[in-house]
Structure formats: structure tokens, C-alpha cells
Amino acid sequence: MAEKITARSVDYSQWYIDIVLNAKLADYSPVKGCMVIRPRGYAIWERLRGELDRRFKETGHQNAYFPMFIPMSFLQKEAEHVEGFSPELAVVTHGGGEKLEEPLVVRPTSETIIWSKYRDWIQSWRDLPLLYNQWANVVRWEKRTRLFLRTAEFLWQEGHTAHETKAEAEAETAQMLEVYRKFAEEYLCLPVIAGRKSDSEKFAGAVETYSIEAMMQDKKALQAGTSHFLGQNFAKAFDVQYQTREGSLDYVWASSWGVSTRLIGAIIMTHSDDKGLVLPPSLAQDELVIVPIFKSDNKASVMEYANKAFGLFKAEGLRVVIDSDDSQSPGWKFAEWEMRGVPIRVEAGPKDVASASVVMVRRDSGEKVQVKLEEAPAMAKELLKRMQKELLEKARTFREANTKDVRNMDDILAFYGKEIVAKNQPADDGESHEGTSEAKGGFARGLWCGSRDCEARLKAELKVTIRNLPSGMQDNCSGACCLCGASAKHMAIFARSY
RNA sequence: CGGGCUGUAGCGCAGUGGCUAGCGCGCUUGGUUCGGGACCAAGAGAUCGGAGGUUCAAAUCCUCUCAGCCCGACCA
Numbered sequence: 261m262a263e264k265i266t267a268r269s270v271d272y273s274q275w276y277i278d279i280v281l282n283a284k285l286a287d288y289s290p291v292k293g294c295m296v297i298r299p300r301g302y303a304i305w306e307r308l309r310g311e312l313d314r315r316f317k318e319t320g321h322q323n324a325y326f327p328m329f330i331p332m333s334f335l336q337k338e339a340e341h342v343e344g345f346s347p348e349l350a351v352v353t354h355g356g357g358e359k360l361e362e363p364l365v366v367r368p369t370s371e372t373i374i375w376s377k378y379r380d381w382i383q384s385w386r387d388l389p390l391l392y393n394q395w396a397n398v399v400r401w402e403k404r405t406r407l408f409l410r411t412a413e414f415l416w417q418e419g420h421t422a423h424e425t426k427a428e429a430e431a432e433t434a435q436m437l438e439v440y441r442k443f444a445e446e447y448l449c450l451p452v453i454a455g456r457k458s459d460s461e462k463f464a465g466a467v468e469t470y471s472i473e474a475m476m477q478d479k480k481a482l483q484a485g486t487s488h489f490l491g492q493n494f495a496k497a498f499d500v501q502y503q504t505r506e507g508s509l510d511y512v513w514a515s516s517w518g519v520s521t522r523l524i525g526a527i528i529m530t531h532s533d534d535k536g537l538v539l540p541p542s543l544a545q546d547e548l549v550i551v552p553i554f555k556s557d558n559k560a561s562v563m564e565y566a567n568k569a570f571g572l573f574k575a576e577g578l579r580v581v582i583d584s585d586d587s588q589s590p591g592w593k594f595a596e597w598e599m600r601g602v603p604i605r606v607e608a609g610p611k612d613v614a615s616a617s618v619v620m621v622r623r624d625s626g627e628k629v630q631v632k633l634e635e636a637p638a639m640a641k642e643l644l645k646r647m648q649k650e651l652l653e654k655a656r657t658f659r660e661a662n663t664k665d666v667r668n669m670d671d672i673l674a675f676y677g678k679e680i681v682a683k684n685q686p687a688d689d690g691e692s693h694e695g696t697s698e699a700k701g702g703f704a705r706g707l708w709c710g711s712r713d714c715e716a717r718l719k720a721e722l723k724v725t726i727r728n729l730p731s732g733m734q735d736n737c738s739g740a741c742c743l744c745g746a747s748a749k750h751m752a753i754f755a756r757s758y
Numbered sequence: 759c760g761g762g763c764u765g766u767a768g769c770g771c772a773g774u775g776g777c778u779a780g781c782g783c784g785c786u787u788g789g790u791u792c793g794g795g796a797c798c799a800a801g802a803g804a805u806c807g808g809a810g811g812u813u814c815a816a817a818u819c820c821u822c823u824c825a826g827c828c829c830g831a832c833c834a
Contacts, residue, residue, distance in 0.1 A: 596795075
């Protein structure tokens with residue numbers, strides 16, 4: 261018996277860690293809170309990044325790169341921004357053996373350094389819009405970290421755009437949220453709810469923040485991406501004015517938006533099972549693995565057959581790998597490739613050679629089919645296509661099954677449980693029950709009055725927060741706030757979250 | 759920053775005062791296996807997180823310290 265994965269039902273947190281470590285996606289680093297992304301994890305990031313980058317270019321954006329060091333004073337130019345980020349800054353005080361005149365912040369996000377340059381680059385309405393994106397690492401000194409979901413340093417992309425009008429900047433904010441939503445659903449098989457954040461949850465320095473929210477298998481919410489309408493806040497902080505078509509001066513309107521390596525955590529937590537990683541085919545480095553099954557006396561013929569199959573898949577443009585290692589048994593390999601999340605396993609043994617066929621097994625459903633070798637590539641494509649579709653459907657079904665409409669506090673209490681299950685309390689038997697509490701509830705959908713107090717009280721009592729105010733559901737929000745009974749203004753999605 | 763747990767071979771662990779620190783997995787070599795995590799044999803691999811102390815004797819007891827993980831508050 262080799263690596264073992266803790267079952268989700270036993271300890272969801274431990275299950276997640278086991279998947280990340282055993283599937284060799286990432287590892288801990290010598291520096292607390294940081295992570296090493298291993299080749300198999302990085303391969304997922306590369307594919308994800310490639311597709312997202314394509315979609316950014318398609319919507320008219322260009323990539324650029326800004327330095328990771330930002331003068332401390334830049335952060336201080338926008339009041340809310342500095343307030344929001346200062347607790348988690350990493351600061352460089354020395355360079356070249358000497359104390360720096362002004363400390364440098366390792367970027368937690370790049371609005372400030374980018375807007376300091378936008379000031380130089382924007383004079384006229386003819387210079388607008390600027391639609392820039394950068395792929396970079398950022399550092400936020402988090403107290404509490406978790407592989408992929410929250411690390412002190414993480415990889416992301418941050419789009420920073422500058423516009424002539426408010427409407428244009430708002431349209432950009434909405435457009436990018438939609439790019440994220442479609443990307444999450446089509447490519448990552450991650451059903452998400454797009455909507456606006458409440459004031460207390462919005463980005464430090466934004467006028468409005470929008471997010472896409474996904475539900476993990478423990479029914480907790482994960483913010484999978486954000487798009488911010490920044491108004492003229494950064495333009496004012498960095499004095500970025502342009503001459504309008506009418507000849508007057510006005511501040512530039514802005515948006516910023518980002519997704520990070522956290523998405524990898526979202527994918528794991530949404531699709532994987534107790535056997536290991538389950539990946540959407542779109543993201544898998546290898547779509548198929550061929551496992552030849554041979555004994556010493558038929559190795560040559562089986563390998564020849566397996567290689568032939570390999571060639572056929574390859575010729576059809578499929579990403580295929582062959583596991584010809586003869587020091588491991590087939591059973592070991594099956595388990596290992598399941599752990600790694602390869603979408604389809606192709607078994608080729610003496611029986612298959614004899615019948616000129618192969619056995620194909622889907623990673624997600626375990627569905628097994630035997631097909632003639634020449635039909636195998638077409639069947640593989642079909643299975644991959646179905647898997648991509650069904651992973652999304654399955655996740656959506658799960659989310660819907662765990663979403664409830666709530667009208668009042670009684671509904672909410674019934675849904676989430678009156679008491680928060682205490683974690684880490686040693687039980688009478690002395691055993692640790694760490695992390696075993698099943699998350700109750702899921703997404704609650706209900707009317708909200710818009711009061712910050714209501715929101716804060718709910719958070720304090722149940723650790724439930726407003727994830728967002730879903731787009732397309734904000735009309736006809738008349739009725740009573742499900743928290744306080746006052747007249748409601750919004751429809752909100754409530755959940756416990758990561 | 760609070761709470762809990764843990765530092766002994768690459769990994770997971772056992773060893774609660776006694777002289778040569780064990781076990782499983784993994785690794786190396788050779789052989790037999792091979793359709794759901796095979797087996798046999800022979801090997802390699804550790805100054806027991808660190809410092810100080812108690813003792814004839816310390817992985818084990820005491821003091822200090824460092825680190826990591828998980829949980830909580832804060833956050834993409």
C-alpha cells in the first residue's frame with residue numbers, strides 16, 4: 261500500500277491536503293506560508309493561463325509587466341487601499357547591503373505602480389482606453405495559509421484598464437466578469453454565480469467589486485475571481501487626468517480584475533474524489549494514459565500493440581502518455597494514474613491484443629468501455645467531450661441541491677444549524693475531532709435590506725457571509741429582509757466561505 | 759495573534775532512564791510476478807529539531823528555544 265488519501269467524509273481539509281501532496285501538485289516551502297508548485301500542478305496552471313490569456317487577447321487586452329517592488333509611499337496615496345493592504349505587506353528595507361531611503365513594498369497587487377505610470381502615458385482621450393494585463397506573482401503576508409487557496413505568495417493575472425467614461429469602465433468590469441464566468445464554466449467545469457459584492461466585502465479602493473462564487477464539495481463558497489470598478493479613485497490618487505473630446509480635463513475611469521492559482525484549489529475541491537485528483541479534460545496535461553498489461557512472455561507483443569494505440573491517439577491530436585514501466589503492476593498503475601487525475605485510462609493487455617480492441621475507463625465515473633482499436637481515438641474524443649460536459653453538470657446539480665431559498669432567520673438557522681459545530685474541542689474520550697465537522701447548509705438565497713449591521717451580525721453568529729448579489733436577480737426585490745425583516749433591496753447569496 | 763497537535767532514516771510511525779535506536783513504506787541489486795496498489799532474498803540509509811541542565815547513564819526527565827501542520831480571527 262502506498263500513499264493514502266483521507267476520505268472526504270472523515271476530514272475534508274485533510275482530504276484536500278492529501279490530494280495536493282499525493283498528486284504532486286504542490287509542496288510546502290522552507291518559508292512558512294509559501295508553496296512550491298510542482299510540475300504537475302504547474303502544468304495545470306500553464307493550461308489554464310494559456311486559455312485565459314487567449315480570451316483576454318480576444319477581448320482586446322495586451323500583456324505588460326510592472327516591477328514587483330513598489331515604493332511604500334505609493335500605497336499610501338489611496339486611503340482605503342493602504343488601509344486594506346497594510347496588515348499583509350512584505351516590506352524590503354535593505355538593498356545592496358545598505359538601508360534604503362524609502363522602504364519598498366513587495367506588490368500585494370499593482371494598482372499603485374501601474375497608475376503611477378498611467379499618469380505618464382495618458383494625456384488625451386486619444387490615449388484611451390488602456391487595456392493592460394499582467395501575469396505575475398504577488399505577496400500578501402497571510403496569517404493563515406492553505407495550499408493553493410491562500411498562500412503568502414501566489415501567481416495570478418491582474419488586468420488594469422483606463423477609460424474615458426464611467427460607462428465604459430463599468431462595461432469593462434462587467435465584460436471581464438463575464439469572461440471569467442464563461443471561462444470557469446466552459447474550461448474549468450466550475451459552475452459559478454456572478455454578482456456584486458456587498459460594501460463590506462469589496463476590494464480596498466474599489467467603488468464596486470464583482471465576483472464569481474463557486475461551491476466546493478463541503479458546501480462552502482470559494483471566491484473564484486473578481487472584477488472591480490475603481491471609479492476615479494486611483495486616477496485621483498495618482499493625478500491621472502486627460503483632456504476630453506470637449507477640451508476639458510477629467511480624471512480617468514478604471515477597472516481591475518484578477519484570478520489566481522486559487523483556481524487550482526477550486527478545481528480540486530469541486531471535482532476530485534477519495535481516489536485522488538479529477539481534472540476537467542481541458543486542463544489535463546495528459547488526456548489519456550495507456551497502461552499495457554503484460555507478463556514477461558508476452559511483453560513484446562503487448563508493447564507493440566500499446567505503441568500502435570499510442571500512435572493512433574497521437575495522430576488524432578490527443579494528449580496521450582504510455583506507462584511502460586515494468587517495475588510496477590497494472591493495479592498499482594491504475595491507482596497511481598487515478599491519483600494523478602488523468603481523464604481516461606486505456607488498458608491494453610493480451611485479451612485486447614487478441615480482440616484488436618482496448619478498454620477505456622473514465623476517471624470521473626469509472627465507466628468502462630471496450631472498443632475496437634481503430635475506433636478508440638474517436639471514442640476517446642467522445643468520452644472526453646462528455647466528461648467535460650458532465651463534470652460541470654454534476655457540480656451544478658450538487659450546488660443546486662445545496663442551495664435553499666430563505667425568507668427569515670428561522671429558515672437560516674434551520675439551514676445552517678443553530679450552533680456552529682465546535683472544532684478542535686477535545687471530546688470526552690480524549691480523541692481529537694479536528695476538522696471532522698460536516699459543514700451544514702450551503703448557499704442560502706434570500707432578500708437583504710442592504711444593512712451592514714445585518715451582515716455583520718450574521719457573520720458573527722453563524723460565520724455566514726454574503727457571497728454576492730447575483731446578477732440578473734436584482735429586479736423585483738420587494739419583500740422583507742431575511743435577516744431583520746425590514747424592507748429589502750437586494751437578492752443575496754449567503755454562505756460560509758473559504 | 760490565540761487554541762490544539764507534532765518534531766526520531768526520504769516518507770509514515772514505535773520506542774517514557776540502561777549500554778548495539780527499531781518497524782512499515784520508499785530506495786538499490788538480483789530473481790519470480792503482472793486484467794485493481796505482487797512476492798522472495800540481499801543491501802544502503804539516523805550524531806533522535808536546537809541549546810543548556812539533572813544523572814554513573816538521556817530519544818526518554820527539567821528549563822529555554824526554534825520550526826511545521828491543523829483550527830480560529832483577517833484575506834484572492
